Amino acid sequence: MRENVTISYRGAHYEIGRGKDFYGIWVAGAADSQPSEQWPDTPEGWHGAWTRFTGIEMPGTILPAGQGGGRRTIAAPKNGIIAASFLGLGVALGVVGLFPDYLGGTSLAQQPADVVAHAIYLAVWATSALLIVLGGARLRVGALLGLGMSAVTFGLFFADAGTPIAGGAHLMGAGLILGLVGWLACTAGGALALWGQSAGAPARPQRHTMGLFLALTLAALGAAASFAPSWDSFTLRTSAGVTNSLTAGNAFSNPGAVIAGDLIAMIALVAVVVVAALWRPTIAGAAFLAGAIIAMAAQAISAVVQLGEHVAPSQFGISSAEAARAGLTISSGVTPAFWIFCAFVVALIAMCVGMLIPEGQPALSGPRTATTTFS
Secondary structure, three states: OOOOEEEEEEOOOEEEEEEOOEEEEEEOOOOOOOOOEEEEOOHHHHHHHHHHHHHHOOOOOOEEOOOOOOOOOOOOOHHHHHHHHHHHHHHHHHHHOOOOEEEOOEEHHHOHHHHHHHHHHHHHHHHHHHHHHHOOHHHHHHHHHHHHHHHHHHHHHHHHOHHHHOOOHHHEOHHHHHHHHHHHHHHHHHHHHHOOOOOOEEOOOOHHHHHHHHHHHHHHHHHHHHHOOOOEEEEEEOOOOOEEEEEEOOHHHOOHHHHHHHHHHHHHHHHHHHHHHHEEOHHHHHHHHHHHHHHHHHHHHHHHHHHOOOOOHHHHOOOHHHHHHHOOEEEEEEOHHHHHHHHHHHHHHHHHHHOOOOOOOOOOOOOOOOOEEEO
């Protein structure tokens, strides 16, 4: 039984109020008199408590105590179930699309580096569907996570389709078509899950959050800029001791449609990071940001996996017979641009995790009202 506790506001999952010499946040409906978090009974304490409360509670569910008919249980709405079904369909299409021809007569399943990246995309969308089904605040988090992934992977899928678009239509396989349809289904599912939901919105950054906003923006710009240069480095050695080094993978050395896709992915990354940094509540912004970061991290993981793959001499216009006569050996590595990209992605991950930590300085205030007392 709560004693000497006055509840001022209630939300879907938490309630905020005042105890003896402190402000606190309780789990809605819990009988325990001890709050899950508490602050001193000062104006600054109220600011901190209110900021934390509005950051962890679902926007649009906060009401003064006594309004709203008591504790509410939030389950996945009907459109949430439909949205999760779209995501499930998209994931299923993506899994099936791993096996038919993707581009140029080769399937993703035959290319370890590519299949790893696509498996990560599908895992995130599957997680998004699960969170949406669970409902409540998790629905919002799941939808934004999936949409963050969709925003960046749109450009990556467009880049894959760039070669057929540029005039090699015969190179487009069923796997790529299934992947594109799967992306569309997952994106539609994420958008439908947010339809009619109060998921927060971008807001002007507060003075104490300006540093994080600028750091996130600069890290996103750095990651986008280092995504374009060549990542792959190859060293060719002959038995006569002749050595030659080559790089590959520059985004701007491809057909125009492929370049456009890469540029879209880079722009989308920066846009998602900026929007996520401004989003309130912060946890929703972190979910949106996480989807985009994972998409780019998957590109780095793919590059690492590719290091273990055999490099054929034909990749450099050298026949197997010529390579054998010259005693040619080829070793692969990565360029400095790749490590710079990884550093920026790690920085984004660290800041995304930091967005989940309660802020130390108050940013919001609220009326100090008391409408329901437990004794």
